Each structure stands twice: as structure tokens, then as C-alpha cells.
Amino acid sequence: MLKQFSLVFFVLFACYVGVNSRELKHITKELEVNAPAYEAWELYRNLGLINIIVPKLPNVQSTQVLKGDGGVGTVAKTTFVPGNSSYTE
Template structure:
């Protein structure tokens, strides 16, 4: 029995180390917003930015569905893209109100569907001044060995577009 438990532990540890020893690549986007970081964070911390982006990007996002949760850690979100034949599902793993950081791990679709073994989205809301902040979007990913020649990459354009929408939305509130 002890040998079986030890073997299972060893296999699980090897799998964990295999995933975490892969070199992660990063795609990053930053945009400055003339709004306090606290307001930007309120939009980003739960489902606000996802719903706003889905509403404003109807030519890209067909639907957004919460499969589990209410916007906090553990929430599982599925985005279906136009024309409806591809989707991306992610799980919120970190929501840090103090640091204004939100992390989501890809579960299905996106880069995972084209050869990536890991895809993580990190959103940082950085206070620049009392009335200005930066939305930093970062996608980290690892490519499976057998797909390295194809060099698959996640698409950061959707996160960049969502940040532009957030900027326009938040700045229009301050200019009204």
C-alpha cells in the first residue's frame, strides 16, 4: 500500500514538474486610463469587463456564459466567438483586491486548442496617479513539444480591445 501511494505521489509530482518546468512565453498589452485605479478595478474584478466587452464586441463575441460561480475565485466563464464555431473557457484562480490582480487559467479552447499546454491570463490594474491608472493584460502560455514548429500563440487582441472599451467607458463617466 505504501509503495502504491509513493508511486502515485511520484507520478503526480512528475506531471506537475513537467507542466511547470516548461518555459512560459508572454504576450502583454498595456493601456493608460484617465480614471482612478479603484474604479478600473471595480470594472475588472468580477464579471463587469467580460459583460461590457461582450456587449460592445458583438462582431467578435457571440455569447458569454457563466458555467459556475458569480464572478469570484472559482468562477468558470465560457466565451463563444462569432460565427459560433470556436470558444474559450477559463476559471478565475486569483482575485486580489489589495494588489488589484486577477488571474484566470484557460481550461478549453483558445491557445489550448491549437497546441498550447498552458494558458493563463493575468490582469493588473496599476495606479499611476490619483486620477490615472494602467490596465496591464498578460497572457502566459507554454507550447507542447509536438507543436513547437507551428509556434501557436494565443490572441491578445481581445484583451486589448476589452481594455480600449474599458478606457472609453470609464473616461466617458469622468468627462460627463
């Protein structure tokens, strides 16, 4: 399950490399995972992806939560390694 989540997360971050954070962008990706819905939601709901998967991504230098607790309206800033841009979601 973690491999599937990490793949999805990596693909989403890879799509944002080079994106100007001032421009409005929207990406939708649907993926079926082999896990109960409550387990998958726990990763998204409480910033689990940021804490578990982001440190394993080689092109990500850091991620910090600017506002919120993982619920609706949460803003997280991801800083990529030099040569890439940062993205705020």
C-alpha cells in the same frame, strides 16, 4: 475609460481566436488607464467587462458564467461567431 477597456478586452479576445480551449495558454498585458484603481477593479471584480464590453464585440456570439461570481476561480465561457472557436477562462 470605457474605450480603453474595450480595446484591451478586444485585443485579448482577438488573441484567443482559433485557440484550442484544452490547451493551457497565458497572456499578460499591462496597461495604464486614466481612472482610479477602484473603478478599474470594479469592472473586473464583478464581471462588468462581460456585461458591458462583450456585447459590443462583433466576433463574440455569447458569454456565460459557468462558475463563480467574478472573483478568484470564476469560469466564463465565450462563444465566438461561426468560423471561430470558443474559449473558457
